[in-house]
Amino acid sequence: MNDTIRSIATIMSDLDGILLFPHVNMDGDALGSASALCLALRSLGKKAYVMISEPVPKNLDFLECGCCITDDSILEDVQLSLQLDCNGLRRIPGRETAWERGRLKGCIDHHATTSKDIRYDFTRIEPKSAATGEIIYRLIKDLGAEITLDIANCIFAAITTDTGNFQHTNTTSRSHEIVGHLYKVEGFNSKVISALIYDRRSKEALMLESAVLGSLDFYADGKLAVGKVTQALLEEYGCTMDEAEGIIQRIMSIDGVEAGCLFKESANNVRASLRGRTYANMEKAAAKFGGGGHVLAAGCSFNLPIEEAEKLLIPELIEAVS
Template identity: 65%
Template sequence: MNDSLNSISSLLKTMDSILIFPHINMDGDAMGSSTALCLALRKMGKKTFVMLNEPIPKNLDFLECGCSTYDENILDDVQLSLQIDSCGMNRIYGREVAWERGRIKGCIDHHASGINDIKYNFYRTEPKTAATGEIIYKIIKLLGVEISLEIANCIFAAITTDTGNFQHTNTTRNTHEIVAELYDVEGFDSKTISALIYDRQSKEAIKMESDVLANLEFYSEGKIATGEITQELLKKNGCSMNESEGIIQRIMSIDGVEVGCLFKEKDQKVIMVSLRSKHHTNTAAVAAKFGGGGHLRASGCTMNMNLQEAKEKIIPQLIIAVEK
């Protein structure tokens, strides 16, 4: 059962050494929420780090704030291992050893899938909340820590990215109220943070995006659009996969598209699939068929096969889901 924010913040007050785990293929919410909480806990005098095993995407580099580490032995003793915006073992892939060091295990997330993978000592998942950043903001308030400019920037980054810059249907009054409060923090300027996140794409990434868009495939009379990023395409454009952020939003901006699907070829045998929907299609249910998960309107899965096989498996399922 979900623990209350009050009981979680009370517990956090008693913890002295904490490792924080954002989900793999980190995004603005995972990194922003993790760093915001790390900064708040450090202000309380706690030894806290954000445990990573992959580089931070360039447009999110300002969310590092001296918090992250790649050294699983950085703390002599780990009282608490805490997943943030992340739930289940497959979301912390590659960091299992560090995760197991925590004597207590917790999870704060707005994804519900994966909650039964791990025997958490406490957890809170709020599937209706737009961003984990909203939950973390409330916890920081309950901890009694003042929201610094760095924390405000992290919370704003978390919320703007997970709401598609306040365009997704998950955006609520609560979302805007929390962001409104951030303006009370001295020096806070949302435009500065938006520009850091959205206006620093490389020429190469823009060219790659245009290649992907030029080769979209459409199914179900244009209700489904699929794009693909192969290793060959990355090589041709001189890009890395983490520069593909934003392409799925471009696909979703097409008139008439209900479901967007982006195939990312990690290698010949591993395809990462991102799914989005606009109105009625449950993409989480489709992702779950292939061991993935997420939200109704935004989900993903990893398929251990080549690109052609992945397409042959998932596209028919999308066609069924979109016609429901």
């Protein structure tokens, strides 16, 4: 079941009291999409909030736009719970009770891997869209809301981050067309937004990156590169995990690397971020461990020590690059 954007706009036009749910470990697409839609709904006179359960990453602070809440009691009646840039309860941990409040449940996403643990009243899943922000832009237009400067900034952030600044293979003519429209919004300046997202890294984050890159393991004649961000490293450099953002892209910039893996160790589990360059199917490898994502960008989690997770995942990745 995949509903049209127009029909979703029609449904939403009649609703008030809307909670938007970006995925955990929010990125520019998840938060940008959620805030853009939240602002558009408010401009139409509706009560809308973005429900989160973690701090907004520093480099995305400008996307908050007064939309985010951690306590949903501010809404008396929740007519719609809408998941953005993700699907399934596993992607919104700690927010299940708030999610259940929605009389209707919806999902707008571009991840092909879909979870079956939620019965949605409507869904729009477009695996060919580079970012959920592309779908949200069209939804805002169909809702009849104006693309304000704040909304334009949110949509631009969503698209630039999920396309790797228009370098990933998921980038399409439509990604550029939508951004082209954003340039017509009064005051829009892509350079300013890019600098906010990409050029505010701390010294500590760069030191952490250099430590991780300095101890990469290579397999399969250099076609697979594996890095690790451990709790010990974070402590040593005084960093939080969101400052490890971007390390996987650095790994993928190494000549000859077809697949990259970055293990991220948290207090209670290990998450693996997986990237492929051309042919290595990362979605398939992630799916073996209950994860998912896209063919060239996926992820999975392990409730195991990092060494055990490596033993399980690396053979699959070696197979993916061979």
